[in-house]
Amino acid sequence: MTHAPVLKVENLQTRFKSVQRGKFVHAVDDVSIELYPGEIVGLVGESGCGKSTLGRTIVGLEKASSGRVLLDGVDLSGLSGAALRDSRRALQYVFQDPYSSLNDRQTVGEAIDEALVIAGTRSPEERDRRTKELLDQVGLASAVRDRHTRELSGGQRQRVAIARSLAVNPRVLICDEPVSALDLSIRAQVMNLFLRLQKDLGVACLFIAHDLALVRQAASRVYVMYLGKIVEHGPSQELYDHPGHPYSQMLLASAPEVDPRVEKLRKGPLMIGEVPSPTNPPSGCRFRTRCPLAVDDCAKAIPPSHGLSPGHSAACIFARDLHRGKRSALLQPEASVA
Numbered sequence: 001m002t003h004a005p006v007l008k009v010e011n012l013q014t015r016f017k018s019v020q021r022g023k024f025v026h027a028v029d030d031v032s033i034e035l036y037p038g039e040i041v042g043l044v045g046e047s048g049c050g051k052s053t054l055g056r057t058i059v060g061l062e063k064a065s066s067g068r069v070l071l072d073g074v075d076l077s078g079l080s081g082a083a084l085r086d087s088r089r090a091l092q093y094v095f096q097d098p099y100s101s102l103n104d105r106q107t108v109g110e111a112i113d114e115a116l117v118i119a120g121t122r123s124p125e126e127r128d129r130r131t132k133e134l135l136d137q138v139g140l141a142s143a144v145r146d147r148h149t150r151e152l153s154g155g156q157r158q159r160v161a162i163a164r165s166l167a168v169n170p171r172v173l174i175c176d177e178p179v180s181a182l183d184l185s186i187r188a189q190v191m192n193l194f195l196r197l198q199k200d201l202g203v204a205c206l207f208i209a210h211d212l213a214l215v216r217q218a219a220s221r222v223y224v225m226y227l228g229k230i231v232e233h234g235p236s237q238e239l240y241d242h243p244g245h246p247y248s249q250m251l252l253a254s255a256p257e258v259d260p261r262v263e264k265l266r267k268g269p270l271m272i273g274e275v276p277s278p279t280n281p282p283s284g285c286r287f288r289t290r291c292p293l294a295v296d297d298c299a300k301a302i303p304p305s306h307g308l309s310p311g312h313s314a315a316c317i318f319a320r321d322l323h324r325g326k327r328s329a330l331l332q333p334e335a336s337v338a
């Protein structure tokens with residue numbers, strides 16, 4: 001890509017005080033990512049890997065302990081007052097739960113109007129026009145404007161929440177599992193909405209999900225996160241077809257398969273064990289305690305990132321072998337379809 005990233009995250013670290021005295025929860029540890037204008041990028045990993053904390057730190061809902069967040073090349077930590085407010089507005093967060101992110105006492109129109117007021121749209125006529133436009137953009141009929149948000153379905157509520165985020169004309173949306181609380185039947189519709197927003201408005205979207213099939217479909221690139229670190233990133237198709245990190249390989253192999261013929265051949269869960277505590281992460285490679293390929297060296301140092309193909313790299317000493325299919329972290333042979 002030749003143009004400049006709209007969002008650049010450099011060596012970001014977010015830690016929380018642990019319940020264990022004097023210790024810290026290293027939720028996000030030295031993460032660097034980039035988002036280009038109008039791009040949908042996936043962020044995947046098991047629960048507890050730090051995806052939400054990373055998203056929340058980017059938009060300023062959590063404080064980074066170190067590292068930088070740059071919007072259009074400008075470091076947000078160097079800003080204050082109106083400049084910081086404007087930059088923060090350009091970064092919006094869409095929450096997983098459309099039930100807790102809206103005020104039940106408001107009508108849809110009031111909820112969107114409020115967001116426009118916060119965005120500084122003074123003229124009531126202009127807010128009225130924008131409310132209509134936003135309802136249209138998120139695919140809601142103008143008739144829902146006078147309904148209370150509590151009367152809406154989950155999918156409709158999520159659309160209202162998205163309309164509120166769009167009220168400020170953001171450059172980047174951080175979407176934190178925005179469809180996982182929704183019924184299966186309406187997930188695809190809300191996903192299509194994100195695809196359309198990206199096309200129509202050019203909003204860049206960091207799409208956090210544990211549903212890998214969704215990400216594969218929507219995202220052009222993917223970051224895989226494990227225990228506070230990005231272990232692999234690359235173009236979706238390439239990463240899904242040729243993962244270079246054992247964690248990605250196992251995560252992909254244990255994702256529910258869309259094809260029932262493949263699903264039937266699966267013998268059991270491929271992902272063994274649980275994510276260790278980010279308060280006492282393993283030395284060296286953080287995945288080594290669950291990795292079937294781990295050797296002594298994996299405990300000694302954090303593995304550097306190996307470039308595998310354009311834009312694709314993975315932080316594993318065996319990344320090149322995995323990528324070429326010469327080695328596999330899977331405990332059972334890959335299911336094949338006749």
Ligand SMILES: Nc1ncnc2c1ncn2[C@@H]1O[C@H](COP(=O)(O)OP(=O)(O)O)[C@@H](O)[C@H]1O
Pocket residue numbers: 016017025026027045046047048049050051052053054278
């Ligand atoms: N406010 C907090 N205080 C202490 N620990 C937290 C806090 N928020 C998140 N964590 C911990 O940080 C880790 C990452 O959490 P989270 O970012 O929610 O992961 P994910 O979104 O990938 O499931 C978890 O171990 C979680 O318990």
Ligand SMILES: [Mg+2]
Pocket residue numbers: 051052053176
């Ligand atoms: Mg989360």
